[in-house]
Amino acid sequence: MTARIITITSGKGGVGKTTATANISVALAQMGKKVTCIDSDIGLRNLDIVLGLENRIVYDLVDVVEGHCKINQAMIRDKRFDTLFLIPAAQTRDKNAVTPSEMIDLCESIREEMDFILLDSPAGIEGGFKNAIAPADEAIVVTNPDVSAVRDADRIIGLIEALEKGPASLILNRVNADMIKRGDMMEADDVLELLAIKLLGIVPDDEHVLVSTNKGQPVVLNPKSRAGAAFRNIAARLTGDEIPLIDMSHKEDFITKLSKVFAKEG
Amino acid sequence: MANWLKKLGKEDSADLAKERLKLVLIHDRTNLTARVLDEMKDELIDVISRHVAIDPSAVKITMIHEGREQRLICDIPVKQK
Numbered sequence: 001m002t003a004r005i006i007t008i009t010s011g012k013g014g015v016g017k018t019t020a021t022a023n024i025s026v027a028l029a030q031m032g033k034k035v036t037c038i039d040s041d042i043g044l045r046n047l048d049i050v051l052g053l054e055n056r057i058v059y060d061l062v063d064v065v066e067g068h069c070k071i072n073q074a075m076i077r078d079k080r081f082d083t084l085f086l087i088p089a090a091q092t093r094d095k096n097a098v099t100p101s102e103m104i105d106l107c108e109s110i111r112e113e114m115d116f117i118l119l120d121s122p123a124g125i126e127g128g129f130k131n132a133i134a135p136a137d138e139a140i141v142v143t144n145p146d147v148s149a150v151r152d153a154d155r156i157i158g159l160i161e162a163l164e165k166g167p168a169s170l171i172l173n174r175v176n177a178d179m180i181k182r183g184d185m186m187e188a189d190d191v192l193e194l195l196a197i198k199l200l201g202i203v204p205d206d207e208h209v210l211v212s213t214n215k216g217q218p219v220v221l222n223p224k225s226r227a228g229a230a231f232r233n234i235a236a237r238l239t240g241d242e243i244p245l246i247d248m249s250h251k252e253d254f255i256t257k258l259s260k261v262f263a264k265e266g
Numbered sequence: 267m268a269n270w271l272k273k274l275g276k277e278d279s280a281d282l283a284k285e286r287l288k289l290v291l292i293h294d295r296t297n298l299t300a301r302v303l304d305e306m307k308d309e310l311i312d313v314i315s316r317h318v319a320i321d322p323s324a325v326k327i328t329m330i331h332e333g334r335e336q337r338l339i340c341d342i343p344v345k346q347k
């Protein structure tokens with residue numbers, strides 16, 4: 001077994017990296033894969049609470065790197081899936097507590113035991129990103145369909161290419177079908193044309209995400225959630241399954257809008 | 267949909283977002299501003315007019331992108347003798 005090491009990153013903050021990492025990890029474990037997810041957002045620990053594992057932390061990433069514990073002592077086994085592990089970030093340190101080469105060594109030391117290692121990166125182009133991208137075989141960029149998130153995504157995609165970790169693939173998160181229909185949100189085709197990278201998945205904006213995060217139960221565990229279904233599809237695509245993209249109904253043209261108005265009045 | 271019909275309806279904000287991003291991304295990726303492009307155009311006109319007769323007002327310089335690659339396209343019609 002040799003794990004694929006995948007870094008999940010973004011230019012702009014708050015677009016859904018941690019949500020994506022948690023859900024893809026759980027979905028892969030649900031498929032029987034051995035998965036370790038690593039929270040590399042040092043100082044802003046989050047992946048643990050999204051996964052509902054925050055009460056089980058004894059050691060963290062920095063403890064491993066500084067030799068305070070063995071790596072398997074810092075790997076928290078998920079209570080739902082015994083093939084899923086989390087290495088949490090240190091909360092009281094900063095991103096300079098680890099170096100890119102230490103991140104590479106850490107990932108390589110567990111690579112043979114895993115199918116997937118997923119790294120949740122901090123946003124932006126600073127040291128935290130460099131730590132998270134260093135061990136990666138592949139990179140996934142998360143963005144939302146708004147101008148600043150797409151602009152910053154373009155910047156990070158360029159950096160990933162410059163670091164020879166490309167081509168990155170894209171998750172377009174928080175897509176609102178109604179707004180697309182009204183012509184008030186860019187659709188996936190628009191964003192793809194601008195960014196010119198491969199689309200891994202489209203995730204709808206879905207209230208279930210917040211509800212499930214409140215409970216520490218990633219949304220893929222909710223069979224009714226559309227975002228959950230989208231993350232399950234993304235995980236399946238990562239394993240090589242060819243799953244068609246969710247249809248986030250295209251923009252209605254003027255004639256359709258017009259005929260609807262008449263239909264209402266008639 | 268016919269373009270004149272589209273003009274009847276208000277312009278969609280999504281289309282505006284895309285058009286604005288197109289321009290911003292070209293500049294972000296290349297560091298070229300509209301002003302630099304204009305300067306380049308003037309310099310090109312200078313060099314080329316030394317060798318062949320052209321109409322400076324017909325010269326066009328544009329940036330297009332193919333995938334993630336940027337390409338400068340310069341269109342310089344040459345005057346007939």
Ligand SMILES: Nc1ncnc2c1ncn2[C@@H]1O[C@H](COP(=O)(O)OP(=O)(O)OP(=O)(O)O)[C@@H](O)[C@H]1O
Pocket residue numbers: 010012013014015016017018019020041046121122123173174175203204205206207209210213227
């Ligand atoms: N598809 C979605 N539908 C609705 N809410 C979402 C969706 N994806 C993410 N969110 C919400 O958006 C917020 C930010 O998500 P998240 O923490 O995953 O982003 P992030 O990119 O990791 O942020 P940071 O850059 O701070 O690390 C959270 O409140 C999350 O619940």
Ligand SMILES: [Mg+2]
Pocket residue numbers: 017018019041046120121
């Ligand atoms: Mg995060």
